[in-house]
Amino acid sequence: MPAATIGRWLPKDPAVVDAYVSNLLEHSRVIHGRDPNTRARFAAVGVNLETAIGNTGLKFNLSCLRQHYSFAVGETPVYTVRTLDPVVQEFQDYIESEGVVYAAFNEMFEQAPEPTNDSDRKIENYVDLMEMINTILQTAPTYGGGASDVAAAVPFYAILARFCNTPAGYNAFTHPGVNERFCRLFTAWNKYLTSTASANVIHDEEGGWLSTAALNAIVQSAGGNPQQHTFDHFYVCDTSDPHYGFKSYDEFFVRELKAVHRAVISPGNPGIINSACTSTVYKLNYNLKKTDNFWVKETPYSLSHILAGDELVDNFVGGTLMQALLGSLDYHRWRSPVNGTIVKTRLISGMTHPNPPPTYFAACLDDIRDDPDVITRSQDFVTAISTRALIFIQADEPVGLMCFVAVGLVEVSTCNIIVSEGQVVKKGDELGQFHFGGSTHCLIFRSGLTVTPIDQDGEELVGSKVRVGKDILTAVAKQKDNRLLV
Numbered sequence: 001m002p003a004a005t006i007g008r009w010l011p012k013d014p015a016v017v018d019a020y021v022s023n024l025l026e027h028s029r030v031i032h033g034r035d036p037n038t039r040a041r042f043a044a045v046g047v048n049l050e051t052a053i054g055n056t057g058l059k060f061n062l063s064c065l066r067q068h069y070s071f072a073v074g075e076t077p078v079y080t081v082r083t084l085d086p087v088v089q090e091f092q093d094y095i096e097s098e099g100v101v102y103a104a105f106n107e108m109f110e111q112a113p114e115p116t117n118d119s120d121r122k123i124e125n126y127v128d129l130m131e132m133i134n135t136i137l138q139t140a141p142t143y144g145g146g147a148s149d150v151a152a153a154v155p156f157y158a159i160l161a162r163f164c165n166t167p168a169g170y171n172a173f174t175h176p177g178v179n180e181r182f183c184r185l186f187t188a189w190n191k192y193l194t195s196t197a198s199a200n201v202i203h204d205e206e207g208g209w210l211s212t213a214a215l216n217a218i219v220q221s222a223g224g225n226p227q228q229h230t231f232d233h234f235y236v237c238d239t240s241d242p243h244y245g246f247k248s249y250d251e252f253f254v255r256e257l258k259a260v261h262r263a264v265i266s267p268g269n270p271g272i273i274n275s276a277c278t279s280t281v282y283k284l285n286y287n288l289k290k291t292d293n294f295w296v297k298e299t300p301y302s303l304s305h306i307l308a309g310d311e312l313v314d315n316f317v318g319g320t321l322m323q324a325l326l327g328s329l330d331y332h333r334w335r336s337p338v339n340g341t342i343v344k345t346r347l348i349s350g351m352t353h354p355n356p357p358p359t360y361f362a363a364c365l366d367d368i369r370d371d372p373d374v375i376t377r378s379q380d381f382v383t384a385i386s387t388r389a390l391i392f393i394q395a396d397e398p399v400g401l402m403c404f405v406a407v408g409l410v411e412v413s414t415c416n417i418i419v420s421e422g423q424v425v426k427k428g429d430e431l432g433q434f435h436f437g438g439s440t441h442c443l444i445f446r447s448g449l450t451v452t453p454i455d456q457d458g459e460e461l462v463g464s465k466v467r468v469g470k471d472i473l474t475a476v477a478k479q480k481d482n483r484l485l486v
Contacts, residue, residue, distance in 0.1 A: 318447035
């Protein structure tokens with residue numbers, strides 16, 4: 001199975017992404033007082049949209065904007081033309097003031113492919129893009145159903161993916177100043193997604209996360225049968241509450257599985273490695289190199305870059321790495337794959353290590369134009385440039401020193417470590433969580449171990465989706481040398 005087909009953040013069909021972007025662009029232009037087709041301004045900031053639209057004869061159903069505005073319970077919705085949030089305005093000002101950035105943000109529109117369907121709207125320029133970003137900034141992800149839901153779960157990536165696989169887009173999205181602005185932007189979105197206002201998408205109507213379609217999809221993602229199981233069969237929640245007890249979108253995103261559905265297989269067997277996350281296994285890589293050309297497709301992983309030059313890196317040269325991808329509907333907490341003791345933890349900001357911010361939307365460029373999900377095709381590349389949490393564990397023999405690497409990808413994918421040095425952990429103990437966005441993770445093992453995949457229900461491990469706690473690997477020592485190299 002080709003690596004590019006294992007796990008996705010965007011639908012493979014570009015027409016689905018184009019349709020999602022076109023619909024969101026229509027909303028964004030109206031929200032900012034512009035005609036959704038011509039971009040001509042029909043209303044100034046602060047003007048009542050219902051009045052303004054009535055005066056222009058524009059046909060638009062304002063109820064479509066519900067997810068982008070927050071209203072108190074019982075409050076009559078009043079939609080007004082929105083101005084750019086200060087953090088977005090500063091981003092736009094930066095683009096216009098920095099020559100290299102300005103060139104990249106203009107050239108990427110020239111280099112990007114056209115929408116699949118001529119009827120779909122496209123983001124015309126960086127001003128259009130900034131207004132789209134401004135719209136998403138006050139919008140929590142919704143459930144779209146089917147392939148479109150994949151795009152809705154990562155809205156920033158969905159609108160930027162068209163540019164990620166262009167030379168100008170690569171230049172823009174690897175620029176430290178641009179990523180600093182993205183970091184500020186996502187910090188603001190973080191604040192919104194943890195606020196009670198973001199709970200406006202946790203409802204049982206169409207597009208809501210408690211709709212029948214959404215709950216069925218989440219149950220299926222958890223390994224259940226929607227005809228036989230319910231959401232509360234798998235997850236800790238309060239079904240008597242209108243929001244199932246979740247106070248914000250983020251609380252819903254990091255929802256807790258009931259213990260029976262994250263039970264550890266072979267908890268006392270140190271030669272069995274368990275899955276740290278509910279995820280789809282992407283790759284097993286052997287004989288790891290300390291450094292390598294990680295920016296080239298299909299090259300081995302570069303340990304020194306993944307581990308940010310950590311003093312323990314030499315322990316893993318010649319060792320084994322397993323990488324797996326989490327989906328937007330999956331369980332986003334990490335649990336220990338081994339019994340052992342935490343040696344150290346580190347939070348790495350990304351490509352500009354050791355300084356923030358991380359790199360959010362850079363990908364390894366390729367010639368594929370009929371699949372927009374270039375970052376999924378760059379999973380080995382992003383392990384070296386994205387936000388990541390490193391948790392080194394001295395596991396019981398035969399495993400010895402190993403490292404769990406949580407990689408935050410696109411959007412606000414935040415890595416939150418909750419364990420500390422010297423802490424004893426058992427298989428299944430919580431290590432931390434991903435928040436807000438797409439994510440992948442790696443298990444890295446020292447040299448001197450033979451690491452073998454365990455078939456999953458008769459299928460090879462690579463390409464299989466495994467639940468957290470599942471037995472996935474066996475480890476056998478080649479030699480009795482488990483010293484830490486410091």
